Amino acid sequence: MIELSGVTKRYRSGEEWLTVLDDIHLTVAAGEFVSIMGPSGSGKSTLMHILGCLDVPTSGSYRLFGRPIERLSAQELARVRNQEIGFVFQNFHLLPRMTAQKNVELPMMYAGVPRRERHRRALELLGQVGLADRAHHLPNELSGGQKQRVAIARALANRPALLLADEPTGALDSATGQEIIDLFLSLNADGMTVVLITHDPDVARRARRIVRIQDGRLVTGAGEEGRP
Amino acid sequence: MNLGEMLLSAWTAIRSNKLRSFLTMLGILIGVSAIITIVALGQGGQAAVIATIESPRLQNTIQILPKETLEPGLPQPDQILSFSDQDFQLARQFSGVEDVYYTLYGQATVASDGRVVNAELDAGPQYLNEIAHFTVVQGRMFTDADVLAHRRVVLLSPSLAEKLFTGAPRVGQTVQIGGQPLQVIGIAAPAQFNLLGSFLGTDYVYMPATTCRDLFPWWSISEMDVEVKPGIDKVDLGNRIVTALNIRVHDSNAFEESTRFYAGLEQTIGQVTRILTLVIGSIAGIALVVGGVGVMNIMLVSVTERTQEIGIRVSLGATQRVILLQFLIESVLITLIGGVLGVLLGVMGSLVLRAVTGLPTTVSGWAIAVSLVFSTFIGLVCGIYPANKAARLNPIDALRYE
Numbered sequence: 224m225i226e227l228s229g230v231t232k233r234y235r236s237g238e239e240w241l242t243v244l245d246d247i248h249l250t251v252a253a254g255e256f257v258s259i260m261g262p263s264g265s266g267k268s269t270l271m272h273i274l275g276c277l278d279v280p281t282s283g284s285y286r287l288f289g290r291p292i293e294r295l296s297a298q299e300l301a302r303v304r305n306q307e308i309g310f311v312f313q314n315f316h317l318l319p320r321m322t323a324q325k326n327v328e329l330p331m332m333y334a335g336v337p338r339r340e341r342h343r344r345a346l347e348l349l350g351q352v353g354l355a356d357r358a359h360h361l362p363n364e365l366s367g368g369q370k371q372r373v374a375i376a377r378a379l380a381n382r383p384a385l386l387l388a389d390e391p392t393g394a395l396d397s398a399t400g401q402e403i404i405d406l407f408l409s410l411n412a413d414g415m416t417v418v419l420i421t422h423d424p425d426v427a428r429r430a431r432r433i434v435r436i437q438d439g440r441l442v443t444g445a446g447e448e449g450r451p
Numbered sequence: 452m453n454l455g456e457m458l459l460s461a462w463t464a465i466r467s468n469k470l471r472s473f474l475t476m477l478g479i480l481i482g483v484s485a486i487i488t489i490v491a492l493g494q495g496g497q498a499a500v501i502a503t504i505e506s507p508r509l510q511n512t513i514q515i516l517p518k519e520t521l522e523p524g525l526p527q528p529d530q531i532l533s534f535s536d537q538d539f540q541l542a543r544q545f546s547g548v549e550d551v552y553y554t555l556y557g558q559a560t561v562a563s564d565g566r567v568v569n570a571e572l573d574a575g576p577q578y579l580n581e582i583a584h585f586t587v588v589q590g591r592m593f594t595d596a597d598v599l600a601h602r603r604v605v606l607l608s609p610s611l612a613e614k615l616f617t618g619a620p621r622v623g624q625t626v627q628i629g630g631q632p633l634q635v636i637g638i639a640a641p642a643q644f645n646l647l648g649s650f651l652g653t654d655y656v657y658m659p660a661t662t663c664r665d666l667f668p669w670w671s672i673s674e675m676d677v678e679v680k681p682g683i684d685k686v687d688l689g690n691r692i693v694t695a696l697n698i699r700v701h702d703s704n705a706f707e708e709s710t711r712f713y714a715g716l717e718q719t720i721g722q723v724t725r726i727l728t729l730v731i732g733s734i735a736g737i738a739l740v741v742g743g744v745g746v747m748n749i750m751l752v753s754v755t756e757r758t759q760e761i762g763i764r765v766s767l768g769a770t771q772r773v774i775l776l777q778f779l780i781e782s783v784l785i786t787l788i789g790g791v792l793g794v795l796l797g798v799m800g801s802l803v804l805r806a807v808t809g810l811p812t813t814v815s816g817w818a819i820a821v822s823l824v825f826s827t828f829i830g831l832v833c834g835i836y837p838a839n840k841a842a843r844l845n846p847i848d849a850l851r852y853e
C-alpha cells in the first residue's frame with residue numbers, strides 16, 4: 224500500500240541545509256498496524272505529512288496504492304486526502320465553531336455526499352466511537368478523549384483505506400490514551416491499515432510492527448519488537 | 452460542495468463573529484445609505500422644482516409673454532412690456548378658451564395700526580390658490596364677484612398676520628396697502644414646501660388681480676394665462692392666439708407662447724440636479740471604496756487568524772478552489788449584507804428627510820440596484836486577494852501554526 228524509497232526532506236535555514244528525513248525506505252502492506260516511534264524532533268510529523276500527501280519529499284519516490292504521488296495534480300491529491308486517507312492529530316484539530324456532528328460531516332461535504340446521508344453517517348460514526356449523545360456539542364464542551372474520538376470519527380467519514388495518526392495520545396492521560404489505542408486496534412481488526420506515530424514506547428509496543436526513527440533515519444532491524 | 456452549502460458555511464462564519472462582521476460591513480453600509488439618500492434627495496428636489504413650475508392647473512394653461520422676456524438682451528424701445536385690455540378681449544374670443552387671466556407679483560408694504568411689514572404680494576383670479584399654492588386655513592378665499600368688483604379684500608399668510616395683529620380675531624381686520632384700506636377676509640398658508648418661498652420668506656398677501664391693478668397701476672401685466680378647455684390642442688391654440696395678437700393688435704412679433712421656454716427651464720433644472728447628484732454621489736462612492744479597503748483588511752487578518760482552520764480543511768480534502776470560494780463568498784456576503792442594510796438605512800433616511808423638509812424624496816429602484824451590484828462587486832474585488840492567499844497557504848505551515 225505504502226512504498227517509500229529513498230525519501231529525503233531538507234529544509235534550508237540560512238546558509239545551511241537541514242536534513243529532516245534522510246533516505247527513508249519503508250513499505251507498509253494493506254491491513255498492517257505500524258508504529259513509527261522516535262524522540263521529539265526526529266522527523267516523525269514530517270514523515271506523516273509526506274505519507275498523507277500534505278507535503279512532498281525533496282527527493283526520492285512515494286507510491287501510494289501503486290501510484291507515484293509526485294505525478295498527481297493538486298486536485299487529485301485533494302481527492303486522495305479526502306477519500307483514501309484519514310488523519311488524526313495530537314491536538315485533535317477540530318474546527319472550534321462547529322458541533323461534533325458538523326466536524327464529522329466536513330470530509331463528506333467536500334466529497335459531495337448529500338445532506339441527509341451526511342447526517343445519518345455522522346451520527347452512526349459518533350455512535351461507533353461512543354459519542355452518540357454528544358453530537359451537538361461544540362469541541363470546547365468535550366473532554367480531550369472525547370475530542371479525539373470525534374477526530375477519529377471524522378477521519379473515518381469517507382471510509383478511507385489508510386488511517387494516519389500523529390501522536391494521538393500525546394495530549395491525553397494514559398488511561399484515555401489506552402482507550403484510543405484500543406479503538407485503533409479494533410479498527411485495524413476490521414481491516415483498516417493504521418500508521419501510528421508516537422514517542423511513547425508503551426503506546427508503540429501495542430502495534431504489530433514498530434519502526435524506529437532517529438535524526439531522520441530509520442533504525443534498521445527494529446521490525447520484530449511489537450506484540451506477537 | 453455546492454454553492455448553497457458554501458453560502459451557509461459563510462453565513463455561519465459571519466454570524467460566529469457578529470461584532471467584527473458588523474464593523475467590517477460598516478463602511479459599505481454608510482456608503483450605500485449615503486448614496487441612496489442623496490439620490491432620493493436629488494430626485495425629490497428636482498420633482499419639487501418641476502411641480503412648482505407645472506402645477507396641475509398650469510398643465511392646460513398657455514402662458515403668453517411679451518417676446519422680450521423670453522429673450523436675453525435689453526428690450527427694444529418700441530417693445531410691448533405689458534398686456535392691454537384689448538389683448539385680453541381678443542384672446543377670450545377664441546373657441547376652446549376656458550378662461551383668460553393674469554397674475555401680478557411684487558413686493559408691498561402692509562401696515563396695520565402703526566406696524567409695517569414688507570411682504571410678497573400675489574394677485575390673480577379666484578383660483579389663485581391653485582396657481583400660487585396656498586390653502587385657506589381661516590376665513591374665505593376671494594370669489595369671482597370680488598375679482599369683478601375690484602373689491603378691496605386680502606388674505607394674509609399666518610406669519611404675516613402674526614406680525615400685524617396681536618390678538619385674534621384677525622379675519623375682519625383692516626390693513627393698509629399702497630395707502631388704501633383693505634379688509635382681511637382670510638388667512639392662507641403657503642404650501643409646506645415651496646422652493647421659491649424658502650428663498651423669499653413666508654410673509655404673503657393674496658388679493659384679486661383687479662384690486663392689485665387699482666393699487667399699483669404701474670405694475671406691468673407681463674404674462675397672459677390662457678386656460679384651454681379639455682381636449683383642446685394647447686400648442687396649436689397658443690400659436691393661433693399669439694399670431695392674432697401680433698398681427699391684429701400690435702402689428703409686430705411682440706408676443707410668444709412660453710411652452711418652449713419652460714421646457715428649456717425644466718431641462719436646465721434637471722441638468723443641475725443631475726450634476727449635483729453625480730458629484731455628491733461620487734463622494735459617497737469614494738466612501739464605498741474606503742469601506743471596501745476595510746473589508747479587504749479584515750479579510751486578510753481573518754485569513755491569518757484562521758490559518759490552522761485552513762490547514763485542517765485541506766487535510767480533510769478541501770481543494771484550493773473550495774478554500775478560495777469559501778473566503779470569497781464570505782467577503783461578498785459581508786459587503787452584500789452591508790449593502791442591504793445600507794439600502795434600508797438610506798430608505799429610512801430619505802423618509803425622515805421627506806418628513807423634515809417636505810421634499811418629495813423618491814428612492815429609485817435604479818439607485819438600489821446599482822448600490823447592491825456595486826457592493827457585491829466591492830466584495831469580489833476586495834475578497835479575491837485574501838481568498839487567493841488562503842487557497843495558496845501551504846497546508847503544513849497551516850497545520851503547524853499555533
Ligand SMILES: Nc1ncnc2c1ncn2[C@@H]1O[C@H](COP(=O)(O)OP(=O)(O)O)[C@@H](O)[C@H]1O
Pocket residue numbers: 234235236241243261262263264265266267268269270
Ligand atoms: N518548515 C520547516 N522549516 C525548517 N525546519 C523544520 C520545518 N518543519 C520541521 N522542521 C524541523 O524538522 C525537524 C523534525 O520535525 P518534526 O517532523 O515535527 O519532528 P517530530 O514530529 O518527530 O517531533 C525538527 O527539527 C523541526 O525543527
Ligand SMILES: [Mg+2]
Pocket residue numbers: 267268269389
Ligand atoms: Mg511531531
